[in-house]
Amino acid sequence: AVVGDPSASLCSLLQLVAEWCNGCTSASEVLARSPAQLPELVALLEPSTSPSDSQGVHVRGLTALVLGTCLLQLPSQEDALVSQGRLMEILAARVGVDAFTRAAEVRIWLERGGGGAGSPAAGMAEDVAEHFKDLIKMQDKVQQLKEENTELRKLTTDEDKTLLLWKVRALTKQCEALQAQSDLLQASRGSVEVARLRERQQQRAVRQELEQQLQVLALALDEAEGKEPLRPLQQATESTEVDSLAAERDELLAVRGSEPGTQAAGFLAPLGFAPSKPNREVTAWEAAAERLGHQAMTLSMAGPAKV
The missing domain is CATH 1.25.10.10 (Leucine-rich Repeat Variant)
Known part of the structure; x- marks a missing residue:
């Protein structure tokens, strides 16, 4: 070196x-x-x-x-x-x-x-x-x-990926089935809600109609009650008319005394038994009020069961 x-x-x-x-x-x-x-x-x-x-x-x-x-x-x-x-x-x-x-x-x-x-x-x-x-x-x-x-x-990774892919597909199908069931339930629920809504609307319309009828009936009753103070005068007038009719009947009987009693009675009988006009109106209003009362009770009993 x-x-x-x-x-x-x-x-x-x-x-x-x-x-x-x-x-x-x-x-x-x-x-x-x-x-x-x-x-x-x-x-x-x-x-x-x-x-x-x-x-x-x-x-x-x-x-x-x-x-x-x-x-x-x-x-x-x-x-x-x-x-x-x-x-x-x-x-x-x-x-x-x-x-x-x-x-x-x-x-x-x-x-x-x-x-x-x-x-x-x-x-x-x-x-x-x-x-x-x-x-x-x-x-x-x-x-x-x-x-x-x-x-x-x-x-191993490829096999794990394949297994995970199968699981994902199975879960996807299960989710689709559950979604279909949910859609069916939602549709059925919607139809039920629509039916209930229509029924409520019908009941509301019937109720409004009954309320209107009750209002008309109340007005009629108020009007009838307002006419009650005039009834004594009407009765007095009617009694006077009845007395006059009875007097006329007696006169007719006296005039036609030669005719048989049965024929004269049949001819003169309606004069003493003719009903007055106010009595007929009161009877008609009472019958209408009774019918409306029965209808209202029937609807009130059937309404809550349907709702």
Whole structure:
């Protein structure tokens, strides 16, 4: 490496960290949980932040080796503070699994770090590569399971939608039937109300007619009562007329005394039994009042039962 080259110094530092994490589990956990160092290591794997020359390839390879060593040393429990799955999710989101695997398989530090093919570092790199391959397979299985789960959810959602559609249709038909029944009841109620209204109008007309007849009858009775003070004078006049008629009858009997008694009696009998005109009017008014009273009682008894 050239003296003063920052890429060479960074490669040396990454090689030292890789050796340190390989022999110390606590160092790997501290590095993976560090909020300052872990983002820097992940940023070195991104092509936009690392150099594009051969030194950049060395940097990305050594960084992938350091993170892979941390993956092997971290616990696999999901409830741990930083687990293998969590670190792999970070790498997949920031760099990508394929890019991370390619950077780890370069093994730059084995070729230029003085390690042979059969050194422990070479075996560690092979283990890291195998572990990455297993992680890739697991990611593929997880993706397949996610797709199957999405398909099942879609089928379940479609089935639920179909059931809901059937329920909505059934409820719609039930509502239409109830609406039809409500319309029929409303129509029947309207017809009953119309019939009752017509009956009330007829009863009101009959009542008004009876009231008018009662008013006429009351006026007639008042008129008849007003004529009652004149009856003694009329009776006196009538008695005088009867006396005069009786006197005339006696004279006629005396004149026609030679005729048989039966014939004269039949000829003169109507003169003593002729009814007076005021008596006939009073009798007619009393009969009319009695008929109207019977009609009023009949309608008053039949009216409330019909209403």
